[in-house]
Amino acid sequence: MTIDSWAQIGSTVAGLMFTLATLQQFFPHQLRVPLQQFVLASLQQFSFVQKLCDKLVSFFSPYIQITFPEYSGYWSNQAFDAIETYVGTLSTTKASLLKGSLIKNSKALVLTRDDRKVSDEFDGVKVWWVLGPSSSSTSSSEDKYFQLMFHRQHRDLITGAYLDHVLEQGKAIEARNKQRRLYTNNPSDNWSSYKKNLWSDIALENPATFQTIAMDPKKKEEIINDLVSFSKGKEYYMKLGKPWKRGYLLYGPPGTGKSTMVAAMANLLNYDIYDLELTTVKNNTELRKLLTETSSKSIIVIEDIDCSLDVTGERKKQESKNNEKEKEKNHVIENTSKVTLSGLLNFIDGTWSACGTGRIFVFTTNHVNKLDPALIRRGRMDMHIELSYCSFEGFKMLAKNYLDLDSHELFEKIGILFKETKMTPADVAENLMPKREKKDPDSCLESLIQALEYAKEKAKKEKTTKIKKERSKKSYASLIKKRWLFQA
Numbered sequence: 211m212t213i214d215s216w217a218q219i220g221s222t223v224a225g226l227m228f229t230l231a232t233l234q235q236f237f238p239h240q241l242r243v244p245l246q247q248f249v250l251a252s253l254q255q256f257s258f259v260q261k262l263c264d265k266l267v268s269f270f271s272p273y274i275q276i277t278f279p280e281y282s283g284y285w286s287n288q289a290f291d292a293i294e295t296y297v298g299t300l301s302t303t304k305a306s307l308l309k310g311s312l313i314k315n316s317k318a319l320v321l322t323r324d325d326r327k328v329s330d331e332f333d334g335v336k337v338w339w340v341l342g343p344s345s346s347s348t349s350s351s352e353d354k355y356f357q358l359m360f361h362r363q364h365r366d367l368i369t370g371a372y373l374d375h376v377l378e379q380g381k382a383i384e385a386r387n388k389q390r391r392l393y394t395n396n397p398s399d400n401w402s403s404y405k406k407n408l409w410s411d412i413a414l415e416n417p418a419t420f421q422t423i424a425m426d427p428k429k430k431e432e433i434i435n436d437l438v439s440f441s442k443g444k445e446y447y448m449k450l451g452k453p454w455k456r457g458y459l460l461y462g463p464p465g466t467g468k469s470t471m472v473a474a475m476a477n478l479l480n481y482d483i484y485d486l487e488l489t490t491v492k493n494n495t496e497l498r499k500l501l502t503e504t505s506s507k508s509i510i511v512i513e514d515i516d517c518s519l520d521v522t523g524e525r526k527k528q529e530s531k532n533n534e535k536e537k538e539k540n541h542v543i544e545n546t547s548k549v550t551l552s553g554l555l556n557f558i559d560g561t562w563s564a565c566g567t568g569r570i571f572v573f574t575t576n577h578v579n580k581l582d583p584a585l586i587r588r589g590r591m592d593m594h595i596e597l598s599y600c601s602f603e604g605f606k607m608l609a610k611n612y613l614d615l616d617s618h619e620l621f622e623k624i625g626i627l628f629k630e631t632k633m634t635p636a637d638v639a640e641n642l643m644p645k646r647e648k649k650d651p652d653s654c655l656e657s658l659i660q661a662l663e664y665a666k667e668k669a670k671k672e673k674t675t676k677i678k679k680e681r682s683k684k685s686y687a688s689l690i691k692k693r694w695l696f697q698a
């Protein structure tokens with residue numbers, strides 16, 4: 211017997227019971243059989259009759275039903291969401307009844323089947339998904355649910371491998387359709403106890419990709435491979451008994467692409483970014499709370515770490531001078547924040563850091579030498595990435611991106627100038643940006659040449675002034691020395 215026949219039996223029995231209940235109301239005296247009266251009196255409500263029939267039918271039926279409600283208690287059921295996504299995409303190509311929706315946090319219109327009953331096959335076994343309550347149901351306030359039906363003999367396969375497959379696939383589709391978010395922490399004065407609002411978020415619209423970043427291609431490939439293998443390395447980390455997380459330190463002068471790279475990482479892996487503003491975090495407890503409110507598979511970035519927290523080597527030396535060795539790892543920030551270095555170290559790789567998985571920590575700084583070695587040692591910041599001044603290779607990449615140029619007669623001159631002077635990719639990009647609507651590569655390259663020549667002249671002048679200053683310092687010192695000798 212098919213599953214539909216069993217469902218038909220269920221509704222027929224329910225109908226009969228309902229008819230009996232109605233008859234009993236109109237002809238109470240004629241239906242005075244004690245057992246019947248007892249049954250009918252207790253089964254006044256049709257829904258109750260139906261539920262009982264469902265139970266009876268499911269007892270004799272060879273099919274099993276599993277229900278996944280939309281909410282479990284007050285919380286939304288994540289399994290329901292994943293199932294909804296998975297079931298919605300089951301052969302949408304063949305279905306004629308489709309539903310298009312632009313859901314929250316989704317970057318594009320999502321097309322899903324609009325049927326209430328859909329079949330699926332797994333390892334040659336047929337299963338059915340039914341979305342409830344049925345449209346004929348009068349109660350609109352009733353919670354939605356999915357019902358999975360399958361034959362008893364496949365119980366282990368379906369409750370094990372198949373359900374794992376559905377949840378995994380559903381979550382993967384959700385992640386693909388998801389619009390990446392950029393979070394920033396709210397000051398704790400605005401945190402409310404009943405609503406989880408430790409972070410504010412907006413859509414991450416930064417289109418930066420690794421293709422558009424100008425840097426050594428080999429280094430770029432190394433970073434991409436590292437990121438991709440990390441994102442796929444859940445089992446590997448588990449095998450090693452290590453929390454699944456990785457730290458990247460991005461350092462280099464202003465305008466060399468550190469923030470751009472963070473956005474490119476997020477776009478590559480489809481991760482959200484949590485931009486942690488440390489100066490608004492009052493203490494280590496708040497820092498820990500913020501950490502526990504971040505989602506798995508996300509990038510937690512602290513920009514200009516040297517400015518956010520006093521984690522410099524100089525501070526360390528000064529403190530050791532003042533015999534405050536026990537405070538060595540507990541430098542208090544000058545502003546209202548009392549986050550300490552040890553608090554931050556715990557944040558990255560303490561017990562709490564393992565409460566989510568697939569997390570990437572990124573620190574950016576302009577002054578890597580000033581950072582406390584404990585903060586950036588391998589294991590905390592696993593990969594140190596230097597982003598530096600633009601090379602000729604970098605320029606060619608930018609010229610291709612900005613002007614769609616592979617070569618030009620002015621490239622040779624530009625190549626020589628790049629050997630003689632330094633310019634950040636941000637400055638190069640600014641010069642290559644067409645000033646008028648129409649792209650005019652010649653004038654853009656000319657403007658870059660002018661800027662490079664100006665930078666070269668400026669550097670030359672600065673060098674001469676520095677030499678002059680040093681010379682006059684030296685001659686002043688020797689004059690003082692001579693005077694001193696003369697007086698002596």
Ligand SMILES: Nc1ncnc2c1ncn2[C@@H]1O[C@H](COP(=O)(O)OP(=O)(O)OP(=O)(O)O)[C@@H](O)[C@H]1O
Binds near residue numbers: 636
């Ligand atoms: N390596 C690069 N490749 C391509 N574009 C770059 C690169 N570096 C900088 N840019 C351009 O310059 C702009 C500024 O770069 P970005 O903000 O990433 O620099 P930064 O290193 O974070 O600077 P800061 O240290 O001041 O924060 C970006 O919008 C980007 O367009």
Ligand SMILES: [Mg+2]
Binds near residue numbers: 468469513574
């Ligand atoms: Mg930056």
